[in-house]
Structure formats: C-alpha cells, structure tokens
Amino acid sequence: MKRSLPVDLSLVLSLATVLGMAMAVAGRWPAHELLGALLAPGLALVYLAGGLPTAWRAVSELWRAHVLDIDLLMIAAAIAAAVVGAPFEGAVLLTLFSISTTLEERALGRARRAIEALMALRPETALRRTAGGAVEEVAAGELAIGDVVVLRPGARVPTDGVITAGRGGIDEANITGESMPVSKEAGAQVFEATVNLDGVMDMTVTKTVGDSTIARMIRLVTEAQAARAPSERFSEWFGQRYTVVVMAGAVIAFAAFWGLGREWEQALYRAATLLVAASPCAIVISVPAAILSALSAAARGGVLFKGGAALETLAAVDTFAFDKTGTLTNGRAEVTRVVALDGDEARFLSLLAGLEAGSEHHIAAAIAREVRARGLEVAKVVDATARPGFGILGRDEDGPLWAGNPYLAEEMGARIDRHELRALADTAQTVVYLGRGQRVLGAVCVADEARPSSAAALAALRRGGVRRIVMMTGDRRPVALRIGGELGLAPDEIHAGMLPEDKVRRIAELTRDGKVAFVGDGVNDAAALARADVGIAMGAAGSEVALQAADVALLSEDMERLADAHRLSRRASAVIRQNLVFAIGAMLLLVTGGLFFDLPLPLAVIGHEGGTVLVVLNGLRLLSDPIRRPKPRG
Known part of the structure; x- marks a missing residue:
C-alpha cells in the first residue's frame, strides 16, 4: 500500500488519539451531551488530522491510476459513521488508521534504510598525490581513474582502486561482511568505504565514486526493493480488485439490512462496520513487509x-x-610443475604468461604469480582472445599462440600424447598446454584447493x-x-x-x-x-x-553465506505464509462478526488495524536474522 503521513502530524495524532478515546467514552456517559459539546472542537481536529491525508491519498490514487484503494474504504466508513450519529466511532477509526499507517511507514522505512546506511560510511574527501609528489586533500567525487590516493591508518578508502605501494590490513566488513581484516599489498584490489587499519599505502583509482562497489550496491538494492516479487504483485492485484468487491458488498449489505426491517441508520452503521472488517490492509502489506526485511537483512550480510x-x-x-x-x-591456484619440451622453462613461462595476461581466470593469476616469483619478463603477446571453456588465443612476433585444455589442443590438431606430457595427464591436477599451431611447446600443472x-x-x-x-x-x-x-x-x-x-x-x-x-x-x-x-x-x-x-x-567468498542466504529465503517464505494465513483468517472472523453478530465498529477497527500492525511486525522479525558473519579466528 502506498500510504504515508507527514512526520509533523505525529503530535497532532497523539492528541487525536486521546481525544478520540475520550469521545468514545463520552458517547456512553450520562453527561455525554455536555461532554460531547465540550469535545466538539477535538472531534473536528481528529477528522481533519486523520481524514484529510487519507482522503488526499485516496483521491490521488483514483485520479492517477484509476484505482479504488483501501484509503477510500476507511474514509467511506468514517463518513458513514458520522452520518448515522456515531462520530466518536468514526474518530477512533481515523485515529487508529492514521497511527497504524505511520507505524507501517516507519517500520518499512527501517527495512528500506538498512542498506542506505552505507551512504554514511562513504568518505567525503581523499588525499590525492599530485604530479610533483605532494599530497592534496580533495573531494572524493573529484577523483578520476588513474589518480593516486594516499591511504593513511584509520582512513576510509574513498573509492575502488588497486594498491600500488605499501602494505596493510583492510577491514572489509562493510562490503563482504568478513569480520577479520584482509592483508593488502601491491596489486590487491580495495573497495570504497573499507577501512585501512594500519600502514600507509598508495592506491590507484580504478573506478570513480559514481561507479564504485558501494554505489552499485546501493543502486542494485534500491532496484531490488522497487521490483515486485510474484507474491507482492499478486497481493497488490488482489487488494485493488478486492477493494471494489468490498465497496460493492457494503452497498449490497446496506440494502439487505434495510430491506430486512432495520432502520437506515443501523443498516448504514452495519455496512460501515463491514467496510472496515473486510478491508484487505493486512493482506496487501504482509508480503512487502517480509520481502523488504529479508532483502535488507541479506544485504547487511553481503x-x-x-x-x-x-x-x-x-x-x-x-x-x-x-x-x-x-x-x-x-581460486588461488599454484603452479606445481612446468614441462618445456625444448628445455627452456624461462622462455616457455614468459610466453604463457604473456598470453594469459589478458585473462581474468584463476589459472592465469597462478601463472602470473609463478613468473613474478622467478623474476621473469612477460613476453609481448597481442590480439589475445578468450575461448570460454577452452583457453585463450593470441599472437607474438613469431606467429599465433594458444593455451588451454585438451579440447583446445585437439581443435588445433596438436598431439598431447608424448611421453613427457602423458605423465601430467595422469595426475589429479589441472593441466594447461601451450602451443603454436599443431606444435605443442609444453604444459604446466596447476593445483587448486x-x-x-x-x-x-x-x-x-x-x-x-x-x-x-x-x-x-x-x-x-x-x-x-x-x-x-x-x-x-x-x-x-x-x-x-x-x-x-x-x-x-x-x-x-x-x-x-x-x-x-x-x-x-x-x-x-x-x-x-x-x-x-x-x-x-x-x-x-x-x-x-x-x-x-x-x-x-x-x-564475500565465504561459501557459508550461500547456505545462510538459502535459509533466510526459506524463512522469508514461511513468514509470508504466516502473514497471509493470519490476515485472511482475521478478515474472515471480522466479516463473520459484522454480518451475523452485530460486531461494533470500534472493535472492527481495533481488529483490522491491530492485525495490520501485527503482520508488519512479524515481517520485520527478519531484520534481526541477517546473514551470519564468520567468527573471528583465533
């Protein structure tokens, strides 16, 4: 439901609550006429404070989307109560409806604001190194790709980048949820809003503030919260159409009660009670309350x-x-064996590293680390093209090169059954072959854990x-x-x-x-x-x-987060079912009371609004069930 209330009306509504309850009592006190006259200004205040915002929302929705929504039901019920001489009940209805609206908005606002709290963690300034080697403080939004930023102990990383000098520990809990600091050195990636715990490091900016990981997280979660789940779409579809059914049913009920000999005031009072009892507020709000809470809880856990x-x-x-x-x-594989068929391992690894330099695969990173460890130069290879599931192709000064698995070797017409290579194929490690056309130059074994x-x-x-x-x-x-x-x-x-x-x-x-x-x-x-x-x-x-x-x-790269996410999704599904069963059951109970047992309007109001708040609170329980963070190692 699209229901909102200006915050500055909270005080008015608090007063209106007291007045509404007092007037409900006044209607049954012997001196009610005198007390009612004294409280008449308060009655008008309740109708204005609770009725005008609700009426404005109802009319706006009807004008903008041609939809009869729940706000219209509440206004119709309050007006009907006033017409039949029960303005006190109407005042209670508007008061409780407005308060429940405010509570729902604030409760769901907690879910929506959970991820937006990341905005407060983003640093406003950064220390940028100038061309002359000096350091200047600039706004984080002014950083451009390629700028060098100095990270001092205790400072937050201003945007995404790569460490180019220094070493230190980074607290990445804001991004990955990892509770333990992550050691960073030259070549390591760092993310915006993470905290440099110790050491002084230079970082080269790889993404501007608008494209950083934090910015993309906020955009993604905002889009996710705006997107409708199937059950949300159904509950909204149901609510819109059911509202029309309730309006029509109230009219039919009024005609039926009047036709059965009731006074028209009594018939209208019963119809107003049915309007409240049959309103699907709890059904409509029960699904988004759980969905938004689960999305926010998951986002906080990475x-x-x-x-x-x-x-x-x-x-x-x-x-x-x-x-x-x-x-x-x-994904941190290590090279365990190198076989160069011509005996020149240095040249072989140099070619292989040059070819794999443009790849993001974990095996390419292992080969790069082996080359750095041996202090070798990386050969210049151009036109590198990845073949997903096979390997990579490229060209050096001597012609085409390829590196990959047996499938790519077979495609190239290269034979890998030579004695030196056959021994590698029998191991329980990954083998990467390097070749030029139909000729195999050698292979490396890579082990991953x-x-x-x-x-x-x-x-x-x-x-x-x-x-x-x-x-x-x-x-x-x-x-x-x-x-x-x-x-x-x-x-x-x-x-x-x-x-x-x-x-x-x-x-x-x-x-x-x-x-x-x-x-x-x-x-x-x-x-x-x-x-x-x-x-x-x-x-x-x-x-x-x-x-x-x-x-x-x-x-995060913590696999246990996956099991937690699956558990959270199942719990959210269970909460949605609980909410729908409770909301439908409460509505049927109230409607039955309104049709057959002369259910008083105030009791219908309390049951309706109380049920709505309960399903919201039940959904918000998911906020206290975030993805578990790993226990500190020690």
Missing part, C-alpha cells in the same frame, strides 16, 4: 538479491549446481532441505574427483570435462525435476547463470560482470 522474485525462487530451489574453480575452490568453507556450506544446504547437489567443471575427471571427494560429493554428483554449453544443457535437464540454482564466479559462467532458475555469483565485490549476470551476488 548478499545482494536482485529483487523479491529471486528471494522467493531461491526458497523453492531443491537442486544446487556449482562451478568448481573459484567457487568451490579458493577447496575453500575451507565449502564442505560446511554444502552440508548446511543438505540439512536445509536441498535434495541434490552437483559439481560441474571443465577439468579432467581425476581433478574433479579429488576436489569433490574433499567436499563430500559422491562420484555421480561430479560432472567433469564439461564445456560451457554442456553446463547449460545439464542445468536444463535438472530444471525438469524442480528449481535449480547455479553458483559460479560470474565471469566464465554467464550462460549457465542465466539458464538456471536462480544464478548466484560468488565473490562478486567489484565485479560488474558478476552483478549483471546473476540474480544473487555474494560479495
């Missing part, structure tokens, strides 16, 4: 949902499919009701079996040697048996993320690709 639809769908997921590298594994949190996360998902978990990887089966065994996966849950199209095909097969979520790193798995019912990107902080490709983004 999990961003792209709207209530993703939240609701995740609750229904019973199959999780995982990419291996960078998702279930920590499972994330410490992966096994616990998969176990938590199973305990949470997930029926099936599968792992998909383009790696060879021995590699996949080694990682899968560490995570407690059965051999039939491990799918190896898969190309991107194979992953998409397998996900399509899994969706025939239920809802499927695919979890990947958001860079190489865009097609699979899009094909699944819910695409979830791991470690998405600072990754535009991940935020665009997925329905859910886990800013």
